[in-house]
Amino acid sequence: MKMASSRTPQRSVPASLALLLGLLSASLPVRSDEQVPLILWSSGGTSVPKQSPPTAGHIVEQQQLSSYLENALEAGPRNVVLFLQDKMSVEDFTMYGGAFGNKQDSVFPNLEGALTSSSSPLVLPAVSWPASNAVIGQLQDQLDTSPLYMDPETLSQLRLNASSPALLVFRLPYGIGSDLMSAKEILSGNDEVIGQVLSIMRTQSVPYTAIYTALRPSREVASLSLEAGLGGGRSLLQARGGYRERERERQRKEKEKEKASTYSPVEFKEGEKTCILMWAKGLSVSILRSGRWEDHDLTPSTFGEGVSPKIHGSSCDENRARLVLNYENVLGHRSFKLIFAMSQRFYKVSARRWFRMDAVELEYDGTKATFNGSRNIYAPHEYSYRCESVTSFRWPLLIPHSSKDPANQWRVSFEDFQIQGFSLRGAEFSYASDCAGFFSPGIWMGLLTSLLMVLVLTYGLHMIMQLRTMDRFDDPKGPAISVPQTE
Template identity: 60%
Template sequence: MADMKMQSRVGMALVSILFTIFALGQCSDQVPVVIWSSESSLWQAQDAPALGHVVSGSQLVTYLSSAISNGPHSVFLFLQDKLSLDDFTMYGGAFGNKQDNAFPNLEAALEMAPSSLVLPSVDWHASSAVPALLQEKLETSPVYLEPSTLRQLRLNHSISSLLVLRLPYTTSTQFMSPKEMLSGNDEVIGEVLSILKSQAVPYTAVFTALRPSRVIREVSLAVENLGRSLLQAPPKPAAAPHPPVMFNNLVGPCILLWAENLTMSHVRSGGAPVRFELTSRTFGPGASVSLTGSMCNRTHSRLVLNYGEVEGYKDFKVIFVMNSRRYPVSAQHWFTLDNVEIEYNGLKARFNGSRQIYAPQNYSFHCQSVTSFRNPLLVPFSSSDNATNWRVSFTEFQIQGFNVTGPSFSYASDCAGFFTPGIWMGLLSTLLMVLILTYGLHMLMQLKTMDRFDDPKGASISVPQTE
């Protein structure tokens, strides 16, 4: 027991030294750290830092150590990718517009918590090491949770636990603004707090980020570009992406589809291939597609794109069929894109995508390229099927058929594999260098010295002389 306490103290000392080293770095960026607990009197009123003071790593160690030592040992860490005080200023209700608040659950938790501490400015190198400090102090490994599994959460307050929820945030999301992303993260925090309240479990919660965001700086740079410029053409604004196709049932939106490019080609017997460019007819202000025949429920979704007559093909339709199933191994529901069907002139071509196109039910699916001919994700059902005469190509394809909450996609499950071309090139180059080194060492080990002429004890060589 004494050895374990000594190891724990040594570990804490190492973490404190790590925080101190981070604090000594010259960095002007800060990240806010918000801490609250269901227990009272964890901090004194004088413990709060002065206005404008940047909390160092050693000071943050003191705050967190006091919370864990005197408070509950069930700790929730809401870890966002990026966060700054500017986010609370622009999108929060405490400093901004109370009617348009992106943090209602967080602010309500701080108001009702018996103990709370807000550190507006913390050195972001120190805040990024918060998971290591909590793990070392609680002497337990972190458990990473997904928003879809929160309802299955069961806590035991007699056991120390560190539960981590990663909350994404980015200012360059294509379909979601920073405010929408922050509001979605706040809803996750509210769901966790409601579960804790229903189970009556004492807890301590920490909300912070790994690095600062750039809300105000990006706005200021945009304003600076409005000034007068000499001998320089004004920059052209980037074209806004077209909104996704959205099908609504009686309750609300239930299917979303988006692609940067939708193209198909049909090879007719004895003729040149016919190319179909469907992007402009599907998305944007000039879209003329009809969604008649589409439907959705909890386990089945069917999106029908009716184009009418296209390139001489009558009743041209593209149909996406998705199904949701529960898999006991992962203990959650997954959806698959089972069929992509093309109907025209009373004929049908069917592709199967269930082997490659799938994602958790609460997520959307995204892939940079979905084709039926090069690295195909869509495969004809049989060699005799009419689909063998078709080539389908979707660029930046994204689809969601379940748990749609609005006109924006949920977090995307991407089709990109781990072994990218860059990784393969690095592995092959390393393997080639290892083979060359091995061959060189083998050649050096095979070298033998010449001892016939250097050995004085050996027989002499007589050379006959001729006159």
């Protein structure tokens, strides 16, 4: 794609990533601690219409980014390879990508080669990080398929079809330690992963669209230090005033993001009556393959604005409730179901009704894995059940049904989980019965410390009470006290 700038001439095909980002960083008067770059390109030999990048200094928000992605996928390949790095900023390319002439020191040879071979790459240097966080959801809606979280080894075993869209997500790490070389080494390793993935895609001869972006900016204070060193006292005062405005703007954006991240629960109705509600901040499953755990995040396919989960097969009555979440292409399984089975009954000991989670089931390709939750997940039937973490590992609340059950090869994890299958009034949860015990670790520490101090005080008082005074005292002015000795 063409680079458009008021001070930079257009080029039909960029020579390297370093040149592109060097020009971008020179014409970008925005704060890098609020934006992340996004790079989009297609496989070599694929003809895709070019898109004009935004003007210098413009920040791409979620709606505009969705338009870029839609235009790229309408005419380009619908097999999408998404490289999603934890953190990234334009400065990472200018520092380590050879943007200032040191091309032999570039840590992005594979990425530069892919951009050079592509006929129409698109580089967006300033994408708001809330928009980059929504890339997976936007691609999922446009491709009408669920994301597959993969690594190069898993990709080599997967067979793609050019006529069937696929969304392949590769998570890349990022970290800066005490030595700046650690960031360079990590970026170099990420570029090697990109090279391996693109090499595998070439061997399968399947055209693809590749995207490289991040969830968060990696340079949070660079722009502030730059502003502080650009001028004298006058510019410093101006920077302070601008900082207050930017801080208010940042707080406003955080509130908007928090409001946008609050999504509705999954709701199942029997007729016109809501009988099951389920909400979670995160749903994920993992399977053990070749001694390694492969993870898949079900949250984007279950919750969010515009997301409509498939719940056919669910049912409920006065004593039993069953919520079925249907997915596609989860960890290599075309058909995948996550099932919550609940029941309620009257208990004479407490003289009230309780509901419990009988099982959490995974159904995939004719196989069923069952986790028993009846021992740990329960609440009064008129309440909802809520727990900060419900997992089958690390203090598990879900236990495999037996030692031979396929559930031993799976892990499930629900973060900030809440569910109710009985006594619902409208589409809102009832009062929550939390899984946290009354005696938290802090309470136990306080009780034990207080008990230890009471014991020390008691021992001290006991010692004081045992002190006895002498019946007679020695007078230094008088005769010494003599104690006769008897044989």
